[in-house]
Amino acid sequence: MNKILATTMLAFCTIAASSAFAETVKIDITVKEKDVVIDNAGTVQPMWTYNGEIPGPLVRVKEGDTVDFKLTNDPSNKQSHSIDFHAARVDVLDEFESIKPGKTKAFTFKADYPGVFIYHCGSDSMAEHISKGMYGVIIVDPKEGYSKNFPKPDREYVLVQGDLFEPGTSADDIKMGTGWKGVLVNGKQFHYDPVHDQNATKTLESKPGERVRIYFVNAMINEAAAFHAIAGIWEQVWDNGNPKNISWGLQTAEVAPAHGMIFDIVSPNDRATNNALVDHRMKHALNGAISVLMNHKDAPAGKGRGDQILLR
Numbered sequence: 313m314n315k316i317l318a319t320t321m322l323a324f325c326t327i328a329a330s331s332a333f334a335e336t337v338k339i340d341i342t343v344k345e346k347d348v349v350i351d352n353a354g355t356v357q358p359m360w361t362y363n364g365e366i367p368g369p370l371v372r373v374k375e376g377d378t379v380d381f382k383l384t385n386d387p388s389n390k391q392s393h394s395i396d397f398h399a400a401r402v403d404v405l406d407e408f409e410s411i412k413p414g415k416t417k418a419f420t421f422k423a424d425y426p427g428v429f430i431y432h433c434g435s436d437s438m439a440e441h442i443s444k445g446m447y448g449v450i451i452v453d454p455k456e457g458y459s460k461n462f463p464k465p466d467r468e469y470v471l472v473q474g475d476l477f478e479p480g481t482s483a484d485d486i487k488m489g490t491g492w493k494g495v496l497v498n499g500k501q502f503h504y505d506p507v508h509d510q511n512a513t514k515t516l517e518s519k520p521g522e523r524v525r526i527y528f529v530n531a532m533i534n535e536a537a538a539f540h541a542i543a544g545i546w547e548q549v550w551d552n553g554n555p556k557n558i559s560w561g562l563q564t565a566e567v568a569p570a571h572g573m574i575f576d577i578v579s580p581n582d583r584a585t586n587n588a589l590v591d592h593r594m595k596h597a598l599n600g601a602i603s604v605l606m607n608h609k610d611a612p613a614g615k616g617r618g619d620q621i622l623l624r
């Protein structure tokens with residue numbers, strides 16, 4: 313075997329190895345209590361966050377991977393905080409314990425189940441910590457990859473729905489829903505809806521006929537989300553995002569608090585169309601939970617791909 317061929321084969325083996333075998337993925341997150349912009353007008357509210365963002369950073373691993381995780385509670389914070397990964401099987405009193413400002417907590421877990429999972433703060437009062445923004449998404453891609461029952465999408469978007477309460481609402485009132493103000497989609501009311509909010513500048517986009525995969529997570533503390541695509545039908549829906557839990561041709565699916573599901577939509581390929589992806593509970597939709605998906609031939613190539621899966 314000549315040297316060039318040997319080198320090529322070695323390179324090929326390295327790529328194959330990295331995609332076929334489980335890896336250890338290192339994730340560090342810092343809790344920051346800070347003022348955060350909660351709508352398209354630039355309104356700021358004191359919130360509690362993972363890495364300063366609502367939702368926290370998108371974590372994506374493959375089924376079978378080990379997550380090597382470290383949580384830091386920033387020394388400038390006032391509260392104890394924690395993290396609860398729904399993708400982990402560990403000890404709630406150990407890995408998920410609360411840590412004081414200035415402390416760190418490191419642990420590992422194996423992502424044994426494929427799907428889309430929430431992570432959130434579990435510190436007392438959990439209602440207050442979650443509703444102030446302490447949640448995010450971990451996607452665990454199935455180890456067998458794509459298949460007939462879990463086809464490769466053309467674009468992917470993450471949508472996380474959370475509560476917005478009036479600033480200064482007490483933990484007890486938050487728990488009972490008093491002082492509720494609206495719904496944040498990826499951290500902002502009407503984040504991707506220029507129809508209902510003149511200050512909105514972003515939309516989800518795809519080309520006609522493309523398969524768009526929505527990773528939907530409901531981080532609301534007390535209420536389910538009735539996820540529906542106006543002027544569309546969910547081609548396939550996977551409960552918890554597990555390829556085994558497949559449903560076909562759904563109009564609306566209920567996503568429980570602290571649950572996630574995968575929704576695919578395929579637009580007609582012979583015309584431009586628009587969809588509104590909504591929580592069909594009117595109280596939720598009309599207070600922030602509407603996102604526009606524009607299907608048109610000029611959709612930017614990078615949108616819904618790479619680092620533009622969760623649009624900030």
Ligand SMILES: [Cu+2]
Nearest residue numbers: 393433435441
């Ligand atoms: Cu917390």
